[in-house]
Amino acid sequence: MARNIVPRDKDYSQWYLDVIKASELADYAPVRGCMVIRPTGYALWENIQKAFDEAFKETGHVNAYFPLLIPTSFLEKEAEHVEGFAPECAVVTHAGGDELEEPLIIRPTSETVIGHMYSKWVQSWRDLPILINQWCNVMRWEKRPRLFLRTSEFLWQEGHTAHATREEAVEETLRMLDVYRRIMVDHLALPVIPGEKSEGERFPGADNTYTCETMMSDGKALQAGTSHFLGQNFAKAFDISFQSQEGTQEYAWTTSWGVSTRLIGAILMTHSDDDGLVLPPRIAPVKAVIVPISTDGVLIEETLLPKARELASRLNAALGARAVTVDSQFHLRPADRFFHHLQRGIPLRLELGERELASQTLRSVRRDTAEKADIPWEGMEETVAALLETMQGELLTKARAFRQDRTRRAETFEELKAILEKEGGFVEAFFGGGKAEEKAIKEATMATVRCFPLDDDSRGTCFFTGKKDARRAVFARAY
Amino acid sequence: MARNIVPRDKDYSQWYLDVIKASELADYAPVRGCMVIRPTGYALWENIQKAFDEAFKETGHVNAYFPLLIPTSFLEKEAEHVEGFAPECAVVTHAGGDELEEPLIIRPTSETVIGHMYSKWVQSWRDLPILINQWCNVMRWEKRPRLFLRTSEFLWQEGHTAHATREEAVEETLRMLDVYRRIMVDHLALPVIPGEKSEGERFPGADNTYTCETMMSDGKALQAGTSHFLGQNFAKAFDISFQSQEGTQEYAWTTSWGVSTRLIGAILMTHSDDDGLVLPPRIAPVKAVIVPISTDGVLIEETLLPKARELASRLNAALGARAVTVDSQFHLRPADRFFHHLQRGIPLRLELGERELASQTLRSVRRDTAEKADIPWEGMEETVAALLETMQGELLTKARAFRQDRTRRAETFEELKAILEKEGGFVEAFFGGGKAEEKAIKEATMATVRCFPLDDDSRGTCFFTGKKDARRAVFARAY
Structure with a gap:
């Protein structure tokens, strides 16, 4: 059906890129390895951010912003860290018309510069814990880039916390892993497996790394988010020390944890099909589109379009501003209009034609199963909300069954x-x-x-x- | 009173820095000219973002994300633009261990790279208008940096739109100026003057620049936001052209508009006093703090603290999650606890002592006027909300009167x-x-x-x- 999308079983990699292109999630930037996140993709990222950010704040974290540029000497203070990240760094050597005395790297991750700041801010046990998160861009130069999965620049959040005791830091590491698991399962419909990383897969500089692993629809694994217990490694490298309640001088214990725009790739490869994008309703920017259809231009102009807008505005009042849109691409055939929204992963299509007008209903078509139903205008807010929640649940169940089926x-x-x-x-x-x-x-x-x-x-x-x-x-x- | 803040009339510049330090809005980064936006400052930025972002979306704009790095050759395509920005650029010359064939600049603003993308996306009049905004970091190397006002890296939004006609683009430029004015006046309590820039003060590459200008409490002006009509300058430089409805090939007309973290400096220098930060309640991250006070530790532990939490939770249900906090710095004297919140600009202090417990009230103290009142627990949600709105209005009135008084x-x-x-x-x-x-x-x-x-x-x-x-x-x- 999808003329512009290669089927999954023919060429999975090409299918992935075709779905991104057809749904206008992203495009290639003029700089190799970098991407442009287009409005559809960015709106998805905003919803992902919102879900995580609220969970971070509920668990007592606050946001802050640390600088993009880091002195190269900072990276060298933690031996494993520099070994892991130095080969991927982008380096600023000139600025303001002059050569810099010390080259600066664009942050690949911010443990070092945040460690430096924490050492200034932490003096006493009363200054702990520090529970800070940052939403930002980072840069890790990629030899083999792939949209959302591996790009030289990507967007992410990085939590960085400092604690008075080892126990508290371990507890925080696992708490955030569980926050990740919960949002991924409940909002992104990703049936992730929370687990501990092996020695060879740890974050450079961490004592222990935890992960949420999930299976893509080709059976391959994707690391959806990680949470690191950093021990006292960065505290010692950057002198984050404090006077304890007992009067002794101690090093803090730190953690870090992150999820990135890579999650968009994970969602795509978990739920989408050969027709294009499929999105879990809870994070879909547009949850439903009302499509007025008729061959009678006057009926459309005078009756169907105004009614569609009225119904959309009622649904938006219930589901959230801009959750439901109205299709007015009347220069296209109905099949092409349907296809437009299908490829973009809008969870529900709500058709409004003469038949529906007469019966005061909307004809709903689910993106995931193509299942149809007639929804009376009366009480449609509840019906549509319930249908979206059903779809959300079924997408998770289906993905979980797929993983279980392909686990030996x-x-x-x-x-x-x-x-x-x-x-x-x-x-x-x-x-x-x-x-x-x-x-x-x-x-x-x-x-x-x-x-x-x-x-x-x-x-x-x-x-x-x-x-x-x-x-x-x-x-x-x-x- | 404020032992750690120099009075305004003694040294305004030092006062500004002292207020930032005392309120923990920001700190200096290890890289010269860059800053760390601390949690208090960032929460303020989040509220500013929220107000503008909602207004952008209401006027039909969508968000997207364009790359941080721009080929140096892009900047050179628009003559005035390169002249304006080249001297301030930070340049990446090495990445992934290799020297780059073409050096890349860190975006000082994104007209060029966005122009490049729009030329790919725009073919027909049906593709217009494009109404995209981006929230991101930008870099302009500063010789004389100043926290929030001039930092080498800052956060901002940049709107970039493309239109089929000159009239539409001019209308958009002025529409966004008016959105800026409205949010600045209504939310930030900045009595800005919307106006047109003179020839010498235009954005490099613009046909016309509009601005919102506002007066700081030392009588100096601050440009709070600008909106540019770019004519066809960037459309021609980057070939943003389209087939019109009549079948002719035309260049698009573009606009750009931005506000930045500089607004935090503007808010500070409009409303704050010699005791520290004063914030308009609508954008204050914490709108009120309940301070339980007693010399009786048991009463605090068993009665005042639980009651404070209960009242805070009632207020949060009405005013928004985390809008009201409870002070539990019992190791400090009451005066120091008060001072802590005063310096940080929390609009309302709500004291809860034995007297208030007996009368089932809270003793409110306004940050801006020190005015006191007794607020009964019964119905306090409405009383506190109304008091905050009164303060919001009075801060604007006061700032406007100050400006009028100092205009000749x-x-x-x-x-x-x-x-x-x-x-x-x-x-x-x-x-x-x-x-x-x-x-x-x-x-x-x-x-x-x-x-x-x-x-x-x-x-x-x-x-x-x-x-x-x-x-x-x-x-x-x-x-």
Whole structure:
């Protein structure tokens, strides 16, 4: 049906790009590796932001803004951190017509500059905890860019907190992981698996990294968000120290956590189909479009269009400003008008023709299932709201079933390899290896440890090292 | 009273910095000329954003995101534009470990890169108008930085629209100026003067620039926001052309308009006093603080604190989440607790002591006038909301009266010079000169044409050139 979108089973990568293009989510910027987030994509990002931001504030966090440019010397203060990020940095060497004395990097992440500021702000235990989040752009130069998934510049939030004790910092790390899980499941309809990262997949400079992993519709994994327990590594590198209640001088314990515009790629690859974008209603910028249809131009002008606007305004009062729009592309055939909204992932199409006018109804068509219904104008606010919530729930259920269906267990390396080779998807297996073993497995299978799921406390023999009492890990090829 | 704030009449510049420090609005970043917007300052920015963003959306605009980095060659495509901005640019020469083939600048403003994208998106008259806004960071290297007013990096919004006709673009330019005026007056309590800029003060590349000018409490002017009619200059430089309804190929007409974090400086220097920050209630992040007071620790713990929380939660339900907080700094003396909130500009202090407990009231103290009142718990939601609105109105009235009081008229250059020298403030005078005359006046007086007010259509003889039929201009020294 979608003439401008390659089917998923033919070329998944091309399908992904075609859906972005057809839905006008994003475009390529003139600088290689960078993107333009178009209004449709940005409105989606605003709704994602709103959901997370409210949850951050409810858990006591405040927003702030730290500078874009970081002295190169800052990065070097934490050994693992510089090793991880230096190769990806964009460097400012000139400004205001002069060469700079010290080159500045565009932030790839802000632990260093925020650590520097916290060391100024924290003196006493009374100054702790600091619970700050920042919404901003960051830059990590990408050799193989891909819209939303890997772009040299992307938008994200980065939470940075400092605590008086190890326990509090660990608790915060896990609290924010759970906030991520909750918003991803409830709003983005992503059935994520919260888990702990393996040694080889940790954030550079972290003692421990937690993740929400989710499966795309090609069976590959995507890391949707991470939460890091940074121990005292950055506190020591930047001297975030304080006088404790007992009068001793202590280093703080810090955390950081982030989600980015990559989530738009995750939503796309979880819910969309060969016709284009499918969006969970709770974060869809436009939740429904009313389409007046008739071959009678006078009827449209004098009756259908005014009625459509009246109904849209009633629905907007209930569902939120600008949640429902009216299609007036009368220069297009009805099928093309339908297709326009289908490709853009508008959850509900509400047709208003002569039949509907006579029966005082709207003909609803669901984007996800194409299911149709007649919705009486009377009480339509409740009916439409309920239908959208049903769709939201069903999208999550469907994605979860898909993941469960494509998750297998392996007892041996041969099994693991065979499953990844033939079927892809997630493979669960007991694993007790370290960085070296992870590397060997990756070389042989292109798969990595996605996480040790937090809700799975079973133990068994490692399929790779034979060690006893190993935790269960999820392996997969990943974006 | 404020031991850590120099009085305004002693050293206005130092007062400004002291107020920022005491209220924790911002701090200096480790990179010269850059700032950290601290949580108090950022929450204020979020409220300012919310007010403008809603007004942009109500007038049909959508948000998008364009890239941070711009090829240097783009800037050179518009002659006046490159002349205006090139000297202030920060330049990225290396990225991902390699030297770049073409250096990239960090956007000082985005007309060029957005023009490039619009030329891809606009083919037909059906693609117009494009009404896009962007919230982002920009960079203009500052030799003499000043927190909020002139920082090398700042946050702003930049609207960029493209239209099929000149008339539509002019209408848009003035519509957005009026949106600015309305939000600045109604929400920020800034009695701005909307006007047209003189030739010498136009945006580089614009045919015409409009501005909202406002007076600070030292009598100097501050440009609070500008709206530019760009004619076809950028459309021609970037080939934004389209097939018209009549089948001819035409260049589009574009506009751009912006307000920035500089507005925080404007709010500070309009309303604050020698004790510290004063904020208009509509944009104050925290609108009231309940302060339980007693020397009886048990009474505080068992009665006052729980009651304060209950009242705060009732007020938050009415005024918005987190609008009212409870002070629990019991390690400080009451005077110091009061002072803490006074310096931070919390509009209302609501004291809850034994007397108030007995009479079931709260003792309110206004930040702006120190006026006190007893507010019964019963119906306090309405009383507090009304009191905050009264304060909002009075702050605007006071600022407007101050401006009127410090605005004089001059008939001759000698008069203009004398007023600026002795009294400062705004001077109104008929002016018909061009760039050269503006320069001469600036050299003699340090004052510039702030604007030709739009609501003043009187005409007279220019004090400088003797030309007849000159428009009335406002002259002032400016930030």
